[in-house]
Amino acid sequence: TLKTRRVGCSGSSEGSCDECALGSIKNFTGSWDSSCIECSLGSGTRGTASTLNRTICYFMYSCKQYKEAGYSRTGIYHLSILEASDYTTNNEVAFQTDGQTPQAFPSRRAYCDMDTEGGGWMLIFCYYRDLYTVGGLNGELLPLDRDICYSHLYLNRFSRATRDLTSQVRLFCNTTNHERVIHFTTDNQGVLGIAKRGITKWNQPSWWYSNSSLHSDHTGYLPVVANVTNDQDDNIASLDDGFHNFPFYKWPSYHWTLRTNGRWECDDSHVYRATTRHEVWVR
Numbered sequence: 001t002l003k004t005r006r007v008g009c010s011g012s013s014e015g016s017c018d019e020c021a022l023g024s025i026k027n028f029t030g031s032w033d034s035s036c037i038e039c040s041l042g043s044g045t046r047g048t049a050s051t052l053n054r055t056i057c058y059f060m061y062s063c064k065q066y067k068e069a070g071y072s073r074t075g076i077y078h079l080s081i082l083e084a085s086d087y088t089t090n091n092e093v094a095f096q097t098d099g100q101t102p103q104a105f106p107s108r109r110a111y112c113d114m115d116t117e118g119g120g121w122m123l124i125f126c127y128y129r130d131l132y133t134v135g136g137l138n139g140e141l142l143p144l145d146r147d148i149c150y151s152h153l154y155l156n157r158f159s160r161a162t163r164d165l166t167s168q169v170r171l172f173c174n175t176t177n178h179e180r181v182i183h184f185t186t187d188n189q190g191v192l193g194i195a196k197r198g199i200t201k202w203n204q205p206s207w208w209y210s211n212s213s214l215h216s217d218h219t220g221y222l223p224v225v226a227n228v229t230n231d232q233d234d235n236i237a238s239l240d241d242g243f244h245n246f247p248f249y250k251w252p253s254y255h256w257t258l259r260t261n262g263r264w265e266c267d268d269s270h271v272y273r274a275t276t277r278h279e280v281w282v283r
Helices: 063-068 160-165 189-197
Strands: 024-026 036-038 075-080 107-113 121-129 150-152 169-175 182-186 212-214 254-260 263-268 276-282
Touching: 063 075, 063 107, 063 121, 075 160, 121 254, 169 189, 169 263, 254 276, 263 276
Parallel strands: none
Antiparallel strands: 024 036, 075 107, 107 121, 121 150, 121 276, 169 182, 169 276, 182 212, 254 263
16 A cells, blocks of 8 residues: 655545644655644654644754754753754655654764753853862863753763754852852854864953843953953963853953863952852754
8 A cells, every 4th residue: 555645634534634743744654634743853743833844854953953843842852963964943854654653863862951042052162160179170071950950961972963053151149258140152163162172262351242142130340351362371271161161251350161180260369268150052
């Protein structure tokens, strides 16, 4: 029997064609009222209206693509890590003809913030440090829990898709040492390069305050007052300073740094004992 692929539910000639939930499709390999099956991990459906397509799964390469497709839950998502000629959501997952199991393909988990400033943010750098945390930084693991986190992973070690699609970086930090909060978004190409590779060569103070927007909860002095970076200080400069080793600061009063010489600082200086949170998100 010839198996027919049907696109959408409009114009069905027999049976029921109730729409599937977001992330599930009708496979239409037989009856028009066949049950829904979930898309493969790393893929999903697009649109929320009942008149939109629910019979094709599309590759999802970023948190932003999930958000634009109608997904609104903040939490862990699976992102496709397959390489492609382009990384739009026009890439269809191969249609399933067995009606049972979606085709598996490589994907990785990521924590997506679907709420802040329009949503679609992927967490790549997250350190919650209490007074008793003394361990070294972990640059081998993508953080998957915002509440309790102590790791980071730059995009070129996650997937080519997220590296190529990212166009914004969002930084956040707070501390028990004072009440100020740093929270801003930038599309500066230099900062984007750090998010992708972790390398801070040629880092300049203007990278952090030009093309940057401060969020409503931002109350800090940085990044606006930044006048020095890790690339400009011979005492701390190295190629792989990334977001942890004084990427931007105003000497001698306002710093962003993690664990450098035992200091954990968020818009302050020479702080050794405080509970701090530093986060970097990309979109």
